[in-house]
Amino acid sequence: MQATTSSSKAWLKPALAAVLLAGAGLAAYATLNQRSSAPAVTFMSIKGEKISPESLHGKVVMVNFWATSCATCVAEMPQMVETYNKYKSQGLEFVAVAMKDDPPNYVVNYAETRQLPFKVALDVAGDAAKAYGNVAMTPTTFVIDKDGKILKRYVGQPEFPALHKLLEKALQG
Structure with missing residues (x-):
């Protein structure tokens, strides 16, 4: 039984x-x-200017966490510059956020010698990386729509043709 x-x-x-x-x-x-909202983080640029969530609202934004010691970050940076230059006139904003362990003088030197055309920020305490979901891997790039919603998170170098399609769609919306 x-x-x-x-x-x-x-x-x-x-x-x-x-x-x-x-x-x-x-x-x-x-x-x-469910698209999550980008965290309300105020970035501090290498030029000492505050980049507030309010200043980015209504724009398509790429937030790229990177480091001068990251080979993939350095390799993708020329394509990030090309992407920004291609779409900035349509309203794209770009914030390159250097990770907390990256010495500020290295970041400033890199940005100046490469003439990076977008905003470069320092995350000296790691608060921005923490707010964006404990970003630890570089590069990590977020694409944020005009309403402040995260459309996509790339870990590693993005496939640029697909990224461009995503940006074009977001910039039209």
């Missing part, structure tokens, strides 16, 4: 697992479809 009872409940574990997986899938789907 005992054997019959356990075998009659044998379907319960797979069924429960299926329900849990379906629920997890729905939760993941809901999470992916």
Whole structure:
């Protein structure tokens, strides 16, 4: 009798697992479809100017966390410059945020010698990286729409043609 009872409940574990997986899938789907707002962070530029959330509102913004010691960051920077130059007249803003362990003098030297055309900020205490979801990997780039919602997070170098399509769509909206 005992054997019959356990075998009659044998379907319960797979069924429960299926329900849990379906629920997890729905939760993941809901999470992916909810665009989270960019954190209300005020950046401090290498020129000493404050870059407030209010000054970025209504614009499409790229926030790029990078470091002068990051080979991928340095390799992608010319394409970031090209991307900014291509779309700035349409309203794109770009903030390159140097990570807290990056010596400020290295960041200033890099930005000046490469004549970076966009805003470069220092995250000396790591507060911006923390606010953006504990960014630890560089480069990490966020594309934010005109309403302040995060459209995409890239970890590593983005595929630039796809990034350009995303920017074009966001800038039109």
